[in-house]
Amino acid sequence: MASISILELKPGIKLSKDVHTSLGGLLLHKGTVLLPRDLDILRAFMVQYVEVDAGEADARNGSKPPVQKSLMNEKAPTEQVIPSKSSTFHDEYDKLLLLVKSANQSVIAADLPIYELRNQLEATIVHIKEYNPLMFTPRSMNEYDYIYHNAVLCALSSYLLSKWSGLQQKDWMQAAFAGLFHDIGNTKVDPAILFKPQPLSAAESEEMRRHTTYGYQILKNVTAINEGVRLTALQHHEKVDGSGYPLRLDGSKIHVYAKIVGITDIFHAMTLNRIYRKSQSPYLVLEQIHSEAFGKLDPALVQIFIQKATEFHNGTVVRLSNDQVGEVVFTDRNNPTRPMVSVAGEIVNLVQQRHLYIDEVISSN
Structure with a gap:
């Protein structure tokens, strides 16, 4: 068995050892025969080396590469954003917010910077123990940046809810991506509609609803995210009773990531200041979400979110x-x-x- 740099990998090589993300999630199984898409995924997750059979490495590269200790558990490469010892959750949150804002403003003309976004999202999640959805307040906030704060907060809360609900570890980061990108389709909505302080007309409301299909179209060719992330952009306004949009799907046809983000999106949309509505008490919002669980939202996920978010010790x-x-x-x-x-x-x-x-x-x- 030998370590081989992903720069030397070619499609068709078989892995001789499981590949994990920097957070420990299983990325690719031992025995996987690499396809071109797998190589994109490895690059997206900043994997530097993988383990392959020495003989296969020889055959693919013409000579035996020097055996190197896998860097999966070593110090991360210098190009990866790693929080310093003095870095705080707020510091990493602000960096992610700026990156999301930049990506949203340029996504129509340029590719989504998925590697940079994932890198900074992981750097923020390193501090996830410092984050509670009910208690966290951004250091700076204006109503025009609402959509960016909502994206970051939905990513963090969706990561927690996927973990709390018992999904496999490999789903946690993808659920976070689902939260981060769920409203990416808003980049194609007329800003005059998006930021209008007055009630929308019927035609404007219809255009606003198209952000779900716009989002799926933007994400459909993005690597390093799975289909659940793309479906969340399309489905996060669907309701389990079939009354949502754009496809009026019932609960059995809604992806679990979309069910998770459907909850976290409502929570943060109502607890952040917006141009046309002031923020509300997170406790009152949780009570409204609880009432929505009867026919609109997944009741099991709602119960988990409320129980875990309010899990304070006496003396709070x-x-x-x-x-x-x-x-x-x-x-x-x-x-x-x-x-x-x-x-x-x-x-x-x-x-x-x-x-x-x-x-x-x-x-x-």
Whole structure:
């Protein structure tokens, strides 16, 4: 067995060892006979060397290449974006946001910079333990950058939800890609419609809905993403009862990535400031998503998202809708968005006091 650089690989070579991503996900199985598309995938995932039979390496390259230790678990190549020890989640988030903004603004005239996007997405996910959908607030935000923040946040939340829901590890990054690119079709929508602060006309609404088919068309020839990512761009507004668009599919025909992004997109769309609507309490949004689970969204995925996102320890400091600050002292699993909160020595039961709700989480243990 010998290590061979992907620069020397040719279609037809058989792998003698599984190939993994830098995050540990299985990329290609041992015994895979490489096709041209596989070579594109290896490059997209920044794989530098793979293991092949020494004899096959000789036959393909004319001479035996020097045996080298695989770099899969070694220091990443210098061209790969790796967070420094002083790098923070916010730092990597901001870098990804700028890259997404640049890619969206040029995608009509140029290819999507998929390698750079994946590289920076992985660098951000290295810090995923620092991210909670209910607590994270971007350092800078304006309404015109909403679509870029929504893309990045949907990528991160979709990565978590795919992990929480028990999908295989190989799906986690693809689900993140699905979140990152779900609204890429908006790049082909007239900005006058996209950023219009007033209600859209029927014709404008119809054009806005075309962003789903535009997105699939943009992604159909992009390498390093799977068909589920492309289908998410097309299907993320479909509903499990068949009432969505553009194809009115029922739940059995909607890809799982699209079901995941359908949830995270609603959550972030309602908790971010937009030109025509101010952000809402994430807890109220979760309650609305819960109601949508009856016929519109996948109920199992909704339950997982709500339970995991609200999984705080007692002592979490929150601000209520009446501006009072208190600590969570008990959470009922049947009502995870409405815990008991201690405010100035008195217990406020949000299940009973429905007029109150948690407006924001200030700090968590």
